[in-house]
Amino acid sequence: MELEGKESFVDRHLEKFEEIFKMAVKEAITRGLEQNIALKAQADLPQELQHETLPAVEQAPQQKPGNGKHAPRPGVTIPPIPVDLKAGESKVGLREFYAEKKPANHYEKAVIFVYYLTKFNKQQEVKFGEILSCYEEVNEKKPSIADIVKNSIRYKGWLEQGSEKYATRLTISGENFVKFDLPAQGEKVVQPTLG
Numbered sequence: 561m562e563l564e565g566k567e568s569f570v571d572r573h574l575e576k577f578e579e580i581f582k583m584a585v586k587e588a589i590t591r592g593l594e595q596n597i598a599l600k601a602q603a604d605l606p607q608e609l610q611h612e613t614l615p616a617v618e619q620a621p622q623q624k625p626g627n628g629k630h631a632p633r634p635g636v637t638i639p640p641i642p643v644d645l646k647a648g649e650s651k652v653g654l655r656e657f658y659a660e661k662k663p664a665n666h667y668e669k670a671v672i673f674v675y676y677l678t679k680f681n682k683q684q685e686v687k688f689g690e691i692l693s694c695y696e697e698v699n700e701k702k703p704s705i706a707d708i709v710k711n712s713i714r715y716k717g718w719l720e721q722g723s724e725k726y727a728t729r730l731t732i733s734g735e736n737f738v739k740f741d742l743p744a745q746g747e748k749v750v751q752p753t754l755g
Contacts, residue, residue: 636706638726641689644681645697651680658698662743666703667711669695671718671730675738678730685722685729 647653654676663669673694677686688705695702709728712719718734721727 636726638688638692638705640692640696641687643677643690643693645676645694654680654694654697658694660743661738666708667716667718668742669700670705670708670712671716671734672738672742674719674728674730675735679735685724685727687722687724688726688728691728 645654647656654673657676657680658669658672661668661672663672670691673691674686676694677683677690683690688709691705691709692702706726709719712734713721713728716734718731718737719728720731722729
């Protein structure tokens, strides 16, 4: 370290650094002694007790892979919620509608399911569990539906947050996507009847 200036200025600052340095050395020595005492006490214990006691000497927690910005969140378990997905007099069944739309990924599947429940079942909002029931109906693997809906809201704009935590609504963009962009052009499309 370098310090320039008048002698009184340099002396005053050197004294402050010396105090800070002495305090840091004392703290380091104290910590080292505490750890040595704890290790010695642990070594004096019978073998079978050594692994169960004395948490005084703790290792720093291991960092998990990742960017370190977010703590791992517990997985949310959302059960399927029964919903009417069968064909009726005035509506097509989900399986037929799904087969005609031919979705390519989970984002497309989720928006198709929300579209179906909104337009054919006349629901204002769709719960995540109802979307999972749709996956079961068409015999597809279920994704982490909370992540799919969240990312669809954020990146696709096809869905929006519902009034409840685990509910969503179809946006105009999502409606247009299902109605006009799925399936590939030239395919037959089933539309809901107005009434």
